[in-house]
Amino acid sequence: MSSDEYIAWRNHFLLLLDRIPTPIAVCRADGEITVANPAMAAEWGAVPGRLRGRNVLDLFRPRATAQLDRLGEALRLGHRSRYRVEVCWPPVDADGAEREGELLVDPVGEPSPTYPLLLVVLRVRAAGPPPVAPPEAEVSEVEARILALAASGATTAAVGKAVGLTVDGVNYHLARLTRRWRVSNRTALVAKAYVLGVLSPGRWPPAPAGQRVRSTQSPHMPPEGTR
Secondary structure, three states: OOHHOOOOOOHHHHHHHOOOOOOEEEEEOEEEEEOOOOOOOOOOOOHHHOOOOOOOOHHHOOHHHHHHHHHOOOOHHOOOOEEEEEEEEEOOOOOOOOOOOOOOOEOOOOOOOOOEEEEEEEEEEEOOOOOOOOOHEEHHHHHHHHHHHHOOOOOOHHHEEEEEEEOHHHHHHHHHHHHHOOOOOHHHHHHHHOOOEEEEEOOOOOOOOOOOOOOOOOOOOOOOOOO
């Protein structure tokens, strides 16, 4: 292949690479990136030229070093199979979640005694939908206040005085939540309230978290005479 033909072929390859939406890079055997397409650079909030010369292992953290050991041994023996490496890497935004995926590594080029170039394709693992709170996690404003006071160690009488209910009224709400959350006592009830996100962690005195509290009146009211 003449130099003109090589340049034309290389330009065509780079143009094609730029248009592929999948993150792709070409690396040396030691992991140094020689070419990266815009999709790969976007994973780092950068342009392709900023990744050139960086090591792919500085960008992506392997989940298991054994996968890298197998890849290194395969390259040393001249194997040309595809290899998968589970990786994770930090988010572009500082407040985002760590991302996960896998690198598909293909040695490319004619078999030779020297190590080949590596075609590295990133498969980004799609983040799952945000967890949805179960219906049982929603409580009324009165129930949330009762739970917060119970978590602080207040007696039933003190809880009733704070929320404007009789002792029987407080016990009605506590018994209702105990049945609903399938727990056996007040201690377990408070623990379940924290697990479900009804009470705010790291707060003292205990306080409702807010997002699990209905602003409307509880649909089940204590019987007459208990308020």
